[in-house]
Amino acid sequence: MQKPIIEIVDTINTAVVYDELSDAQSGGICVFVGTVREFTNNETVVSLQFEAYKSMALKEMHKIAEKASIKWPLNKIVMRHAVGSKKVQEAVVVVGVSAAHRVECFEACKFLIDTLKASVPIWKKEIFKNKSIWVSAHP
Amino acid sequence: MQKPIIEIVDTINTAVVYDELSDAQSGGICVFVGTVREFTNNETVVSLQFEAYKSMALKEMHKIAEKASIKWPLNKIVMRHAVGSKKVQEAVVVVGVSAAHRVECFEACKFLIDTLKASVPIWKKEIFKNKSIWVSAHP
Amino acid sequence: MEVFLFGIAKDIVGKSDLDLSSIKQKPNTVGELIHFMNDSYPEFANLSSLAVAVNGEYASLEMPIQSNDEIAIIPPVSGG
């Protein structure tokens, strides 16, 4: 597999991801983009604020990419997470893979985002009109 | 769900797909891009040629999008297939959805491409150096 | 009665549509059309499957066909 592209950035440009994953040995590319949704539990979200423990987050993202490349025969991997304040409809995370066949594309792409959400030290605060909440902090 | 974007085109511009699927009610976007792979069974592919029974293919793609939108709560769907000659690494098909949550994004996106491959009247000819083969035609 | 041909079906017949209006025993159903195609072009027997669309919809063998229907021979699809 080629060296994965793993970054924490201020703004995600989704238009470049396909070119980053495109590859002569691949028959498929699967990309997942996480975006800010207007409603959470029927409350209107103003924005999301993301904070990262950057050095460790990058290390964890590299570990996830390596695990994925052991589990599936992948050609390229992109994992990119945004930090700072993100408005409704903006991209907050993009993960994607290219591989020879589509089945492993879907499985690996899902693994990347599921594992990122479970283990990468990044925190999301939901900003509502009259309050703000760190997501998942409380049982 | 919004009206799906369903097209048969000469050239696929993957850079626009995320914007087409982006949506305030969606927390996730999943996109699959099928591309021309350099090798098939260890033989070097020069190009792929796609031919469509266009009116019926569009009708079938609309049926698939409708089935997906019944099975999962989706906000937007894009299904776009290319026809004509495609070189190695070029995109031949792109399907994608946006939805509130990521699980249905992945499931619906996989359903779109799996079902498209099974039922949409489009045919692919693999052009090798010294021969060409209609894919799937023979047992 | 005009029949559109795609993919390998076009290659087997050597053209992209086939005019059946001049043949003696016109097929009355999808099944009869497939029978006629297999008889006229034995190479069709080598295909892994063969479907027929009538007016842009997959049709069963019993489906009746008429001269003003849009009829297409659908060899195994391979898009994507």
Place this chain on the structure above:
Amino acid sequence: MEVFLFGIAKDIVGKSDLDLSSIKQKPNTVGELIHFMNDSYPEFANLSSLAVAVNGEYASLEMPIQSNDEIAIIPPVSGG
């Protein structure tokens, strides 16, 4: 001994890092550090979980910590 704080941990403590060099009984392990944090800031008990990273890796409760380690309090993550 400096401890980095993120997310809700930063809000609870009121700053993004905590200098433990002046306290009497310095924690010798991750477990002792968590104990110290829970004692000093009772609100930590309300969190659904609390992890500690030592030098950028998730650490077990038994992991010894030293003053030159990079230590971070990791409240429940919620990226993506």
